[in-house]
Amino acid sequence: MSLDTSTLQEWVGRTYEVEDVVTPRLLASFGATLGDYAAQTAEGAATPGLHWCLTPDIADRRELGPDGHPAKGSFLPPVLLPRRMWAASDVRFMAPIRSGDRIRRRSTLTAIEEKQGRTGPLTFVTVRHDIANDAGPVIEEDQTIVYRGAEANAAPSAPPANPNPTAPHELSVDVDPVLLFRYSALTFNGHRIHYDAPYATTVEHYPGLVIHGPLQATLLVNFATAIVGAAPRRFSFRGVRPASGPQRLLLSATSPGQDGMALEVRSADGHVTVKATAQW
Numbered sequence: 001m002s003l004d005t006s007t008l009q010e011w012v013g014r015t016y017e018v019e020d021v022v023t024p025r026l027l028a029s030f031g032a033t034l035g036d037y038a039a040q041t042a043e044g045a046a047t048p049g050l051h052w053c054l055t056p057d058i059a060d061r062r063e064l065g066p067d068g069h070p071a072k073g074s075f076l077p078p079v080l081l082p083r084r085m086w087a088a089s090d091v092r093f094m095a096p097i098r099s100g101d102r103i104r105r106r107s108t109l110t111a112i113e114e115k116q117g118r119t120g121p122l123t124f125v126t127v128r129h130d131i132a133n134d135a136g137p138v139i140e141e142d143q144t145i146v147y148r149g150a151e152a153n154a155a156p157s158a159p160p161a162n163p164n165p166t167a168p169h170e171l172s173v174d175v176d177p178v179l180l181f182r183y184s185a186l187t188f189n190g191h192r193i194h195y196d197a198p199y200a201t202t203v204e205h206y207p208g209l210v211i212h213g214p215l216q217a218t219l220l221v222n223f224a225t226a227i228v229g230a231a232p233r234r235f236s237f238r239g240v241r242p243a244s245g246p247q248r249l250l251l252s253a254t255s256p257g258q259d260g261m262a263l264e265v266r267s268a269d270g271h272v273t274v275k276a277t278a279q280w
Contacts, residue, residue, distance in 0.1 A: 008123070011077035014109045020055045022046065022101045026186075033182045034218070037173060039225035045096035048231050049218030051131060051139050054097075055105040056188035067204075068190035077112060079123045081147040083204060084191075086213040087124065088144040088238035093231060094137050101133040110142070123147040144238075150204070160270030167252035169227050173219055175211055176246045183215045200244070208245030216243070216274045220263045223251050224278040227261070234260075237276035243267040256280065 030050055031038050038047045059070035072078045097103070111126040124146050131139040177195070184194045192199040193210040200206045217237040225231045243249065247268040254262045260279035267273050 008077045008079065008112045008114075011109055012112060014075055016075045016107045018055045018057070018105050018107075020103045020105075022050070022054065022097055022099055022103060024099060026050075026053060027099055029182075029186055033179065033186060034222065037171075037219055037222055039222040039231070041225065041231055042096065044098050045231070046098060048093075048221040048225055048235075049214070050097060051091075051103075051141075052214045052218065053186045054103050055131070058188060064190060067199075068192040068196075075107070075109065076125060076145070077109070079125070079147040081121065081123055082150050083148045085146050085148075085239065085242070086143065087146040088236070089214075089217065090142045090234075090236040092140045092234050094139060095133075095135070097133070097138055101138075103138075104132050106130045117148070120149045160266075160272070168255050169223070169253040171223055171251040173249045173251060174247075175243075175249055177209055180209055180211065180215075183212055187212075187214070206242060206244045211243040211249070211273075213237075213239045213274060216249070216265045217276060219249070219251060220253075220265065220274065220276045221278065223253060224261055224263060224276075227253060228256055228278075228280060230280060232260070232278035232280050234279040235276065237274055239274055240272045243271075243273040249273075 027046060027050070030047060030053055034047065041047060057070055063070055065071040067082075067084070069084065106129070108128045109125065110128045111124075113124045115122045115124065124144055127143045127145065129139070129141040129143060130137065131141070180194050184191070189212070193204055193206060194212055195209065197209055200209050220237065221232065221235050224235070243265070249268070250266040252264055252266070260277050263276040263278065264272050265274040
């Protein structure tokens with residue numbers, strides 16, 4: 001199902017650079033999309049999670065794959081497994097992003113690892129993003145992308161884990177197709193699983209439109225910011241299982257301690273979809 005490992009490893013070390021500007025329109029669009037879920041930040045600082053809307057990978061329509069993403073084989077390796085998802089990120093916030101900033105992102109492909117998962121073969125690709133403005137570094141992020149087979153989404157569903165009865169902080173978030181579409185537009189994410197219901201259900205075999213992992217992470221990092229009253233210096237998240245279809249998500253968080261704060265998202269059926277930690 002995959003190319004020879006040594007062939008894939010030839011992509012390790014490749015770099016890609018892109019620039020963007022933090023415009024008033026982007027800030028307003030991001031704030032309007034999050035609405036009441038956007039946390040208050042220090043004066044002039046952008047709402048946490050905005051960086052995922054900056055410096056998107058922009059490809060000509062002729063360079064797109066059938067899933068709406070830029071085709072593999074340029075910066076990202078030509079993994080033959082057809083399904084790709086944002087699996088995890090570890091983000092270090094070093095300085096605030098502000099309106100008018102010119103942002104430069106340098107991405108480096110740092111690792112490719114093939115594994116055998118419960119639902120079949122998996123390939124994990126790790127990308128390091130170094131994000132800076134004219135004054136210097138603002139964010140460092142290690143992003144993990146997972147590729148899997150077409151049959152993986154049809155695997156039997158495990159029963160939901162028991163909810164944490166001691167979580168002192170909870171927030172319900174209603175997700176509908178309009179929110180998914182607006183977030184896809186903000187991030188210039190052409191992945192059809194987020195806005196094309198027939199494709200999501202009949203081609204990739206999800207129950208409905210898929211709720212973006214980074215959207216859920218954005219909701220969590222803003223939730224953490226609102227609880228503590230300050231944006232975290234480090235935020236890590238990983239996807240546990242996809243959340244699909246219009247529904248009410250439940251965000252929960254522990255009280256902040258010496259090791260930071262643990263957070264998670266639960267879908268309407270009780271399954272944990274994203275786990276995260278925040279540190280100040």
